[in-house]
Amino acid sequence: MLLARLTEAAGVSGQEGEIRNVIRDEIRGKCDEVRTDALGNLIAFKRGLRDGPRVMLAAHMDEVGLMVTYIEKSGVLRFQKVGSIDDRVLVSKAVLIGKDRVPGVIGSKPIHLQERDEQEKPFKTEQLFIDIGATSKEDAEKLVKRGDGAVFATKYMEIGNSCSKAKAFDDRVGCAVLIKVLEETYEFPLYVVFTVQEEVGARGAGVAAYGIKPDIALVFEGTTASDVPETKPHGYCTTLGRGPALTHMDRSVIANKAIVRRLEEVAEREGIPFQYRRTGVGGTDAGRIHLQREGIPTAVVSVPARYIHSPVSIINRDDFENTRRLAVSFLRSIQERGLPR
Template sequence: MFLGELSEAMGVSGAENEVRNLIKEEVTDYVDEVKTDTLGNLIVHKKGNKSLPSLLIAAHMDEIGLMVTNIEKNGLLSFKPVGAVDKRILVSKQVVIGDDKVPGVIGAKAIHLQEPAERKKPLKIKQLYIDIGAKDEKVAKELVEIGDTATFNTKFSQLSKETVKGKAFDNRVGCSLLIDLLQQDYDFPFYGVFSVQEEVGLRGVGPAVYDLNPDLALVLEGTTASDVPESKEHDYSTIVGDGPALTVMDATIIPNRSLLQELITIAKDEEIDYQFRKSTSAGTDAGRIHLLKEGIPTAVISVPVRYIHSPASMLDLSDYQAVNDLVDKFCVKLAQGGISLERSN
């Protein structure tokens, strides 16, 4: 499935070129207009009936990763995290660096050489390095440059009939869903925004959406699933296999109540299982979109993902399909003139 290609593509915040090119090639035949703005957001438009409300659906292309900040004399690479990278999981992970995808391994002082006290603490970023096998600084500089980004070298695969694993499901899963929806025909003005730099502060989507000023907006995401050992059930953010996760509040938005209720009603009418995202931390591009102009009614629909922001995440394809079905039914109802919302909460 195309989600696999998107997952394996390299697209650390600020370096989303490969992902953008894949998406552009995939959607161009299905839309009326395609453009890339100065920041690198990919914006597409299907014209539709102007008497109907316009809908914008956004999904961010970027992923968390690393950036090379220095090339040492011994050929090792110093780096900094890009986005919320958990430094505890970095040691020994395979990465690829830059446009040429130079392979490397994240290394640290061997455990045999560590003092007893060192072994009890997570290693700090400054104690880690990327080893690309270069014997010295000169050789390393022939392969990489300061400012190059690195991502985990993870292959997408299917673990069971319903379960797949890969990297960057936050938020290549949202991109894949948006691509699916753009291939359908809905008779309303439809904007799609594949945004950049979400993982470093929701930076890209605001400029992309500002001039579009849609009547309604949905943000498609991959979100944290905490249904794992040592997590208490009442603390689960979402549960894999329980359907689309609807946000009621997070650190950046309280979604438009009537829009959220419309999604709930459709889910019930269509017998689509759904759940509420229980965590109120973090945020999505919705946090920027809903504040633009005089305010844009916005809601967030997510696919639950285990081990988010790690080298390998997992999701259930039934959740993916349920999100697709829910948004599709919403779009059908909108095209039939069955949705009318105030531009305020």
């Protein structure tokens, strides 16, 4: 299954090689050109049936994770976080390290050896380590090296009522939407970009947009859904099962109003359920894209996901399918009516 192949691939920010290869295989034959730029963005191009506006769709390939920074004499590995991860979700989690996917477990001081005040505070990253079963530094160095990335060892699984759990739905679910979009034919030139290093500053998206010079851009994301106990409804941000979420504003971008209006019109016409992000926290590739050159009209469509930036998150597959429908219908509207104005 596409979502399983994408989420189970490794791709910590700056080390997206494995997921890039998976996506390249998925889009082979669905576009006219595929290239990788100097920063590592994977750029797919469909020429279109005639000349028209240059449209860019983007979703980031990278995921939050860890990087090995030091190997202790005992053979355990010290690490730093890559991207934003709550320290409290790290203890005792299984990880896979480097290209060889070396298995390890994030360890900490056992609770029965902790002082009372230690038990009352969460561990910080510098108090944690990765245990790969090595007996010495030399033993560990046969398997891993400094700079290796580590991802959570989480398998994709379908659960509950049309839901799925996996790591890295932020933003492999957006990548899956764009892969599906490439299966269709369009009349105008379409660039579909799978970007790098979004989780550490949306670095790849700016480079790609500068080179492509699109007339319009639409970013597809996996966004926070906090529809869980102890959260008041106004703080949910999004809710699983209510369709793709449109952004008016986050900390990185104020979405282009004409694009948002067009998305609303298309969704209502096609009977596609949708919702709005109800908080302004977080940022996306749109923050970098819309500032390139003389400015690029940009908006964001997101698939809600619970527990993002953790070892496992949950989506509703109906939201994924409705996001795909909205993406294709939006592109069809450009063929029919031109760019949103």
